[in-house]
Amino acid sequence: xxxxxxxxxxxxxxxxxxxxxxxxxxxxxxxxxxxxxxxxxxxxxxxxxxxxxxxxxxxxxxxxxxxxxxxxxxxxxxxxxxxxxxxxxxxxxxxxxxxxxxxxxxxxxxxxxxxxxxxxxxxxxxxxxxxxxxxxxxxxxxxxxxxxxxxxx
Numbered sequence: 001x002x003x004x005x006x007x008x009x010x011x012x013x014x015x016x017x018x019x020x021x022x023x024x025x026x027x028x029x030x031x032x033x034x035x036x037x038x039x040x041x042x043x044x045x046x047x048x049x050x051x052x053x054x055x056x057x058x059x060x061x062x063x064x065x066x067x068x069x070x071x072x073x074x075x076x077x078x079x080x081x082x083x084x085x086x087x088x089x090x091x092x093x094x095x096x097x098x099x100x101x102x103x104x105x106x107x108x109x110x111x112x113x114x115x116x117x118x119x120x121x122x123x124x125x126x127x128x129x130x131x132x133x134x135x136x137x138x139x140x141x142x143x144x145x146x147x148x149x150x151x152x153x
Contacts, residue, residue, distance in 0.1 A: 033089060036146040038081045039096055039119065043153060047100040047116075048072040049080060054093050057133035061095035061120060068092075075100070081146075093136035094121040096149055117151035 039049060052067040059066030073082050075098060097106050098117035107115045124135035138147065 032085045033087050033140075033143040035084045035087045035092070035140060036081060036144065037084060037094060037096075038079060038146055038148045039151055040079050040148060041117075041151045042075055042077055042080055042098060043117065043151070044100060045075050045077045047075050047098065047102045049075050050097045050099055050104075051084070052095045053084060053087065054095075054133065055088065055090060057137075060093055060133040060136070061130055072099070072104075087140060089140050089142070091137045092121075092140045093133050093138070094147055094149060095136070096120070096151065098151055098153075114153070117153045119149040119151045121147050121149055123150050 035053070037051065042049070050072050051070065052061065052064055053069035054060045054066065055068050056066075064070045069084050069087065071084075073080070096119045097114075099105070100116050101107065106118065109115060120131050120136045121138055122136050124131040126132065126135070
């Protein structure tokens with residue numbers, strides 16, 4: 001991920017609300033559209049995983065105030081799957097980060113390279129700026145659909 005993409009993720013975290021949590025499976029209503037998000041390659045159970053879901057390119061991946069969902073869920077080493085309810089069908093994209101030290105920020109080194117993990121839907125990559133919504137978006141067609149995201153450190 002380029003330095004510009006990292007700056008974008010830093011901005012994403014600036015607007016992030018650490019009080020929002022992902023819904024537990026017991027709170028999911030059968031008549032709501034539920035998106036399953038599977039995050040893979042999490043290197044530790046330290047901290048939390050931050051998630052943003054967007055339904056348009058405006059603000060992706062950095063403007064949490066434009067996301068249709070934002071929240072944190074406790075980290076788990078390896079693979080973590082959780083549910084987000086109330087997502088309308090259509091094109092969406094997901095951005096995630098692993099906040100290992102629970103400070104609600106994406107920590108970087110002096111060059112702006114993240115010390116913590118990030119990932120996007122479709123595992124899209126970009127070399128000149130943040131990944132584009134078009135590269136990360138997918139068609140959310142039905143409740144229970146799963147998206148898999150690899151965390152990169």
